[in-house]
Amino acid sequence: MLLRNARVLQEDFVVRRCDVRIRAGRISEIGSFPSEKGLDAADYFLFPGLVESHFHGAVGEDFHEADQEGIRKIAAFEAARGITTIIPTLASASDEVLGYSLKSISRAIKTRTAASAIRGIHLECLYFSPQYRGSDFAHFLQRPSVEKLERFIQLSEGHIRSMTLAPELEGAMDVIRYARKRGITIQLGHTGADYETAMKAIEAGAMVATHTFNAMVPLHHRAPGILGAVLTDDRVTCEMIGDLIHLHGAVLQLLCRVKGMDRVSLVSDSMYAAGLPEGTYTREGRTCIIHKGAVRLPDGTISGSTFTLLDGVKNLVELGIPVEQAIKAASLNPARTLGLSDRIGSISVGKEADFFLTDENWRIQATYVGGECVYRRGTV
Amino acid sequence: MSTELILLHAAVLQDDFTFRTCDVRIRQGKIAEIGSFTGEEGLNLSGRYLLPGLVESHFHGAVGEDFHEADREGIRKIAAYEAAHGITTIIPTISSSRDAVVEYSLRTVGEAIREGNTGGSAIRGIHLEGPFLSDARKGSHLTIYLHRPSIEELDRLDKLSGGNVRSMTIAPELEGAMDVIRYACSKKITIQIGHTAADYATTIKAIDAGATVATHTFNGMEPLHHRSPGVLGAVLTDDRVTCEMIGDLVHVQGPVLQLIYRAKGPERVSLVSDSMYGAGLPEGEYTRQGRTRTVQGGVARLPDGTISGSARTILDGVRNLVGLGIPLEQAVKAASYNPARTLGLAASIGSIAVSKEADFVIMDKALAVQATLVGGCFVYQYSDTK
Numbered sequence: 129m130l131l132r133n134a135r136v137l138q139e140d141f142v143v144r145r146c147d148v149r150i151r152a153g154r155i156s157e158i159g160s161f162p163s164e165k166g167l168d169a170a171d172y173f174l175f176p177g178l179v180e181s182h183f184h185g186a187v188g189e190d191f192h193e194a195d196q197e198g199i200r201k202i203a204a205f206e207a208a209r210g211i212t213t214i215i216p217t218l219a220s221a222s223d224e225v226l227g228y229s230l231k232s233i234s235r236a237i238k239t240r241t242a243a244s245a246i247r248g249i250h251l252e253c254l255y256f257s258p259q260y261r262g263s264d265f266a267h268f269l270q271r272p273s274v275e276k277l278e279r280f281i282q283l284s285e286g287h288i289r290s291m292t293l294a295p296e297l298e299g300a301m302d303v304i305r306y307a308r309k310r311g312i313t314i315q316l317g318h319t320g321a322d323y324e325t326a327m328k329a330i331e332a333g334a335m336v337a338t339h340t341f342n343a344m345v346p347l348h349h350r351a352p353g354i355l356g357a358v359l360t361d362d363r364v365t366c367e368m369i370g371d372l373i374h375l376h377g378a379v380l381q382l383l384c385r386v387k388g389m390d391r392v393s394l395v396s397d398s399m400y401a402a403g404l405p406e407g408t409y410t411r412e413g414r415t416c417i418i419h420k421g422a423v424r425l426p427d428g429t430i431s432g433s434t435f436t437l438l439d440g441v442k443n444l445v446e447l448g449i450p451v452e453q454a455i456k457a458a459s460l461n462p463a464r465t466l467g468l469s470d471r472i473g474s475i476s477v478g479k480e481a482d483f484f485l486t487d488e489n490w491r492i493q494a495t496y497v498g499g500e501c502v503y504r505r506g507t508v
Numbered sequence: 509m510s511t512e513l514i515l516l517h518a519a520v521l522q523d524d525f526t527f528r529t530c531d532v533r534i535r536q537g538k539i540a541e542i543g544s545f546t547g548e549e550g551l552n553l554s555g556r557y558l559l560p561g562l563v564e565s566h567f568h569g570a571v572g573e574d575f576h577e578a579d580r581e582g583i584r585k586i587a588a589y590e591a592a593h594g595i596t597t598i599i600p601t602i603s604s605s606r607d608a609v610v611e612y613s614l615r616t617v618g619e620a621i622r623e624g625n626t627g628g629s630a631i632r633g634i635h636l637e638g639p640f641l642s643d644a645r646k647g648s649h650l651t652i653y654l655h656r657p658s659i660e661e662l663d664r665l666d667k668l669s670g671g672n673v674r675s676m677t678i679a680p681e682l683e684g685a686m687d688v689i690r691y692a693c694s695k696k697i698t699i700q701i702g703h704t705a706a707d708y709a710t711t712i713k714a715i716d717a718g719a720t721v722a723t724h725t726f727n728g729m730e731p732l733h734h735r736s737p738g739v740l741g742a743v744l745t746d747d748r749v750t751c752e753m754i755g756d757l758v759h760v761q762g763p764v765l766q767l768i769y770r771a772k773g774p775e776r777v778s779l780v781s782d783s784m785y786g787a788g789l790p791e792g793e794y795t796r797q798g799r800t801r802t803v804q805g806g807v808a809r810l811p812d813g814t815i816s817g818s819a820r821t822i823l824d825g826v827r828n829l830v831g832l833g834i835p836l837e838q839a840v841k842a843a844s845y846n847p848a849r850t851l852g853l854a855a856s857i858g859s860i861a862v863s864k865e866a867d868f869v870i871m872d873k874a875l876a877v878q879a880t881l882v883g884g885c886f887v888y889q890y891s892d893t894k
Contacts, residue, residue, distance in 0.1 A: 346732070347732055349761065350759075356761070359763075360767055379732075379737050381745040386770040
């Protein structure tokens with residue numbers, strides 16, 4: 129397949145008009161092939177597919193409960209928004225629920241029937257600080273244990289890609305080192321860690337801050353805490369929820385300034401109500417109120433978002449971040465922290481043909497995963 | 509003084525804040541020429557740094573002298589102490605206090621400015637840290653001395669000083685503050701936002717009205733919250749604002765200094781000491797103007813633990829930034845050119861450029877001060893016998 133004359137966001141994250149050839153699901157050539165026939169994409173930008181590394185569900189489906197059909201529904205919803213890779217994220221739940229969802233997701237990974245490619249699982253469920261649990265239930269709190277993690281890796285058939293934990297918990301450093309050995313990206317989150325503990329975790333191999341500022345001890349100028357560490361250490365990439373609810377726009381700008389556009393990753397942290405009408409929903413025994421895009425428990429605690437990564441990209445652009453960099457924060461950066469950037473995350477020869485075509489007003493024309501069209505405007 | 513002096517072979521931190529080995533000709537107190545003057549006689553500074561003199565824009569005193577009480581001799585003592593730390597320009601900072609104290613200190617410092625030669629650092633203006641401050645974020649200021657913003661009061665204070673008020677810290681959320689900000693800007697007084705509980709929107713309004721500096725960023729401000737970013741969210745992300753940083757590693761810890769530096773970049777940070785009279789004195793307990801302070805570990809505290817200034821200089825701040833991994837060139841810029849610029853003085857001081865004042869500090873490679881020059885005259889020379 130040859131896509132002709134699109135404005136392509138190339139590997140160096142500069143837009144240039146060129147042709148892109150796809151062969152056997154991969155990008156085989158980028159250049160100018162004027163004499164060849166192809167799909168005219170002159171009206172569109174060709175952007176690398178977005179990589180959603182932290183979200184819990186959408187369109188009424190939650191990864192805790194979703195069956196194969198539910199997972200396909202979520203993936204189709206994401207694909208329609210330019211998201212080509214998804215990392216289902218499991219919040220805390222009973223072992224039974226987690227066991228079910230690990231199996232269910234790993235089956236979906238194997239059968240490859242989802243529109244967006246599922247390229248791993250993010251565990252945001254085991255080792256969090258009771259004080260910074262956010263909307264997670266305190267009774268699911270566990271002591272970090274290498275054995276337990278290994279059991280989860282087995283249940284997922286090796287598909288756990290990333291894991292959020294609070295490094296101040298006893299045993300956390302051992303789990304970090306073990307997870308690194310198993311190729312799992314360690315994210316620091318739901319934590320009250322002080323600066324020194326956070327630095328120790330980074331030394332041990334942690335490289336991502338989970339929804340930076342949310343569910344963390346606040347920054348104080350004489351007790352900088354985990355934020356002081358993750359904001360100033362270049363080994364760490366900071367997740368940012370780009371919905372302008374979890375974080376004020378000025379704080380998103382601050383994150384981009386402090387970390388630079390290579391060390392921020394957009395996430396949505398969306399939950400099942402993304403794509404549903406606003407209102408009150410009850411699932412797994414809990415009530416959530418969706419109002420003006422925000423998800424809150426009855427006590428007011430924020431509990432995920434109803435936005436997608438694409439909304440985050442648009443919001444960053446509104447805040448004055450160049451679109452090239454906003455896309456990078458939602459594609460190459462999460463791909464890199466997940467250890468997937470040799471295969472996905474940018475428009476580069478040899479990588480998967482994961483991309484989307486959009487006009488200037490963010491009307492997405494089509495989304496491709498592995499060279500196959502998984503979404504086309506006007507179809508569902 | 510001799511009308512010409514040549515400094516030879518130093519590693520000169522030039523106007524673009526990169527080091528080059530070259531020679532500098534000083535004539536009539538100003539930098540006349542920068543280049544290579546082979547064959548001419550001068551002072552050989554081979555193996556030394558020649559840096560722009562440091563600019564201290566926020567401090568209250570040193571060596572037992574406080575600008576609130578200091579007489580001319582006291583001011584000279586402070587200026588000599590600062591000069592010995594590489595500081596060539598000082599902006600005495602007057603806090604909120606009793607009317608009589610504020611009036612006395614504005615007159616005395618104003619006269620010292622008119623007289624000119626202090627024998628040490630040059631005084632190039634006064635910083636009013638008050639009295640238009642927020643009670644909620646007053647730090648060690650006393651509530652009874654805080655006032656509602658008033659153009660008349662600012663005018664009165666400026667007149668007392670002989671028109672020498674260069675900068676003023678104000679809490680923009682106070683009623684009438686925006687008018688004072690606009691008025692001060694029209695009089696070329698630099699407006700600094702500080703001792704404030706302002707929210708984000710109010711801070712942006714103050715910046716739109718002309719405020720250009722955040723006073724001791726993070727101190728005397730609401731903490732940063734991710735859903736209500738407040739004054740910090742505004743000053744850390746708006747390029748019109750330069751952020752003061754107290755570089756003593758106590759008021760603000762190292763990682764937070766790095767955070768400010770990353771957020772603002774090397775052009776938009778200014779080192780200040782916020783030193784009080786205890787700088788240069790032995791540590792211990794002191795009582796002045798009816799208030800007791802304990803100076804320990806380079807910082808002064810009131811009996812209730814409230815931090816009340818430092819006992820360091822901006823030279824310590826420069827060294828601390830370097831210790832945090834910030835390049836020396838940028839650390840010096842944060843203590844010279846950047847404050848000179850926010851004070852509106854960059855045309856005459858703040859960097860080593862032809863036609864600017866010959867204000868320098870000569871340091872060895874370990875950042876020990878060897879000599880300080882103000883207007884081409886030596887105001888400090890290190891001596892082993894001291």
